[in-house]
Amino acid sequence: MREEEINQLSFFDTKVNKNSYKEICSKISDEESLSPDDFGKAIKKWATKNLDKSINIVALFSGAGGLDIGFSDTGFSLVESVELEEKFVQTMMHNQMIGKYFADANITCKDIRQYEPNIATPIDFIIGGPPCQSFSAAGRRAAGVAGTKDNRGNLFEEYVRVLEKLKPKGFLFENVYGLLGAEKGESIKKIVAAFKEIGYNISYRILDAADYGVPQHRERIILVGSKGNLFKFPKPTHGPDSHDEFPHYSAHQAILNVDKPDNDKLPLINGRFGHLLEEVPTGLNYSFFTEKMGHPNPIFAWRSKFSDFLYKADPIKPIRTLKASGGQYTGPFHWENRHFTIEELKRLQTFPDDYKILGNRAIASKQIGNSVPPQFARMLALSVLNQFFNVNLPFEFNYLEEVEKLSFRKLKSEKTDHYFQKAAAAIDSRKENPKKEIVNKIYKVELTNNFKIKSNPKSEVEVRFKAANKKWNFELNRNENAKExxxxxxxxxxxxxxFLSVNEVQLISNSSILTDYTVLWKVFEQALAENHIKADLIQLFGYYQYSNDIVFSFTKAENEITGNVWKVLELILADNSIGQIKNINQFATSYDISKSNLLTCFYELRKIGFEIRNSNTNPEISENEYLIPYRFPSLNHFSVQLKKSLQAHG
Structure with a gap:
């Protein structure tokens, strides 16, 4: 990587001029502080009046049109938009039809791989952000980031192909900041090299949308290509790096005058964890209920869930990154312990009020969460107008130097300290709940195909749970007189x-049936959940990428439990490298078992609920490498891995 590219990510303190949001607003309106919606209207009015020639753009991977809105509002003419998802295209076409946006655009529903630009009009600039799942946080949690190994990660090649054909002056490419770490930095190198090969000079930088007037912390890598000088990114208009440290736009400000919702029409927040939301202090998430946060009843392990799990927005700050989709406990939730409405989500993503998002709640939320916030796009578009097309802006607009440092990472660290203090205050003010007695119980259960245990009085499987102060015992029987x-x-x-005062747990089985091994662990898990001690076994042992100090021992009756699978089960319990990706040959050597026999065991263990992964379940794992995240059967009816197979055609 050349020095000029490395410098894109180098940050050193320098004394610089900063952008004044007050000045910008006062030059395009009679106000000193405009909401994102009013800013969009004001800058659009200025552009319509002052730009004397059309600047034509093509938008790739348009989604619901967030980036397209920002560029259109600042005077660019959208000639063609390309998007694969039909519902997203319908949203853009509806807003075009009612005469609000994209007046002359050809809005195309097509896979970018099948798109062949056939445009008579010269194109000046191209915008777009390919799908980001290959570089996302979810990918990192799955044992790395697939990056450009994944088909979705290779869509930048289609971007290059279109650029090469249309030959615009420049382009803007947006993606998640995880792109920088994908494939240990190789992904960004490949992308930069591909754009340079067709004649573009590349600038890229991570920016936080909250620093540009969006009521949401959304860190994204913005990559801009130019045929001339390197592009410079705009200085923040909000936050500690802005002029006079103009405050970030808060979640409460954003939704202040949105109509109050009919709560009967909002999804319910119930189930296993819904009751916990009311206890979560604003700005925090499930981590409030962890030992690290000091909770007296830590039912979750630190960093065992995504950060938006039970996340409740702080009204006086921007929200955390809005996600496109999630489960029933995926935030942000309103500080009034409810879901945000679609109109409120639009405000939090800075979509104009008059921009209609089509589809039911799930489809509309996905469109909003997938989009570039239009206010962020407007600030980037103004920079493009000024630097690529020599448009004199009506206000002073200052740019970041390559070596200039921004504060959003430091701010994130300070915010974490603040939320620890907030959690401590909330815990101190809690009323102490009376201690619940743990009651001995007999479970008559059966294991379902998706590794859920359900009660069945007629089941042959019986697990006796005996709870003492220092020790819990679970004993599984299929036969009254069977031996251990x-x-x-x-x-x-x-x-x-x-947990609590319990120092030891014993799982005892009088059955050699392999699925009963899973039943024992699942009954233990259910007892933890029923007694509100831990949400599940992962919360007890911790997320697999973090070490813990729990030890396991496995004792078996001689000559009673034999075979390779039982040998591997015993070794997994003792293996300190569980949770690390290893080559199959390393596993085979350390377990003293042939590779073919070991693979057969892995397939059998998947069948009883072990979450074993390889390149077929997770493309980011290299061929012939395997990951066993946990020492116990962790698959359940919610698991993404449940529908995957270790075998390519299995």
Whole structure:
């Protein structure tokens, strides 16, 4: 990588001029502070009056049109838009039809791989951000980021192809900041090299949309290509790096005058964890209920969930990044312990009020969450107008130097300290709940195909749960007179409690049926959840990428439990490298078992609920490498991995 490219990511303190949002607003309106919607209207009015020639753009991967709105409002003429998702295209076409946006655009529903630009009008600039799943946080949690190995990560090649054909002066490419770390930095190198090969000089930088007037912290990499000088990014208009440290636009400001919702029409927040939301302080998430946050009843493990799980927005700050989709506990939730309405979500993403998002709640939320916030796009578009097309803006607009440092990462760290203090205050003010007695219980259960245990009085499987102050016992029987065949013991290295005052858990089985191994673990998990101790086993042992001090022992009756699968189960419990990606040959050597026999065991263990992964389940894992995240069967009816197979055609 050349020095000029490395410098894109180098930050050193320098004394510089800063952008004044007050000045910008006062030059295009009679106000000193405009909402994003009013800013859009004002800058559009200025552009219509002052731009004397058309600047034509093509938008790739348009989504619901967030980036397109921002560029259109600042005077660019959208000639053609390309988007694969039909519902997203319908949204853009509807807003075009009612005469609000994209008046002369050809809005095309097509896979970019099948798109062949056939445009008579010269194109001046191209905008777009390819799908980001290959570089996302979800990909990182799945054991790395697939990056350009994934078909979706290779869509930048289609962007290059279109650029090469239309030959605009420049382009703007948006993506998640995880792109920088994908494939250990190789993905960004490949992308930059591909754009340089067709004649563009490349500038890229991570920016936070909140620094440009969006009521949302949304860190994104913006990559701009130019046939001439390197592009400079605009200085923040809001936050600590702006003129007079103009405050970030808060979530409360954003939705202040949106009509109050009919709560009967909003999705319910219930189920296993819905009742917890009311306890979560504003700005926090599930981590409020962790030991690290000091909660007296830590039912979750630190960093065991995505950051938007039970996330409740702080009204006086921008929200965290709005996601396109998620489960029933995916925030942001309103500080009034409800879902945000679609109109409120539009405001939080700075979509204009008069821009209609089509589809039901799930489809509309996906469109909003997938979009570039239009206000962020407007600021980027103004920079493009000024630098690429020599348009004199009616206000002073200052630009970041390559070596200039921004504060959003430091701000994130300070915010974490603030939320720890907030959690401590909330915990101190809690009323102490009376301690609930743990009651011994007999479980008559069966295991479903999706690894859920359900009660069945007629089941042959019986698990007796005995709870003492220091020790929990679970004993599985299929036959009243059967003898103990194996025993699993769990305790901490330092002899401290596993939970409450319990120092040891024993899982005892009188059955050699393989699925009963899973039943034992699942009953233990259910007892933890029923007694409001831990949400599930992962919360007890911790997310697999973080170490813990729990040790396991496996004792079996001689000559009663035999075979390779039982040998591997015993070794997994003792293997300190579980949770790390390893080559199959490393597993085979350390387990003293042939590769073919070990693979057969892995397939059998998947069948009883072990979350074993390889390149077929997760493209980011290299061929012949495997990951066993947990020492116990962790698949359940919610697991994404449930529908995947270790075998390519299995």
């Amino acid at each position: 065949l194996y025993r699993i013991e769990l305790r901490k290295i330092k002899n401290s409690p596993l």
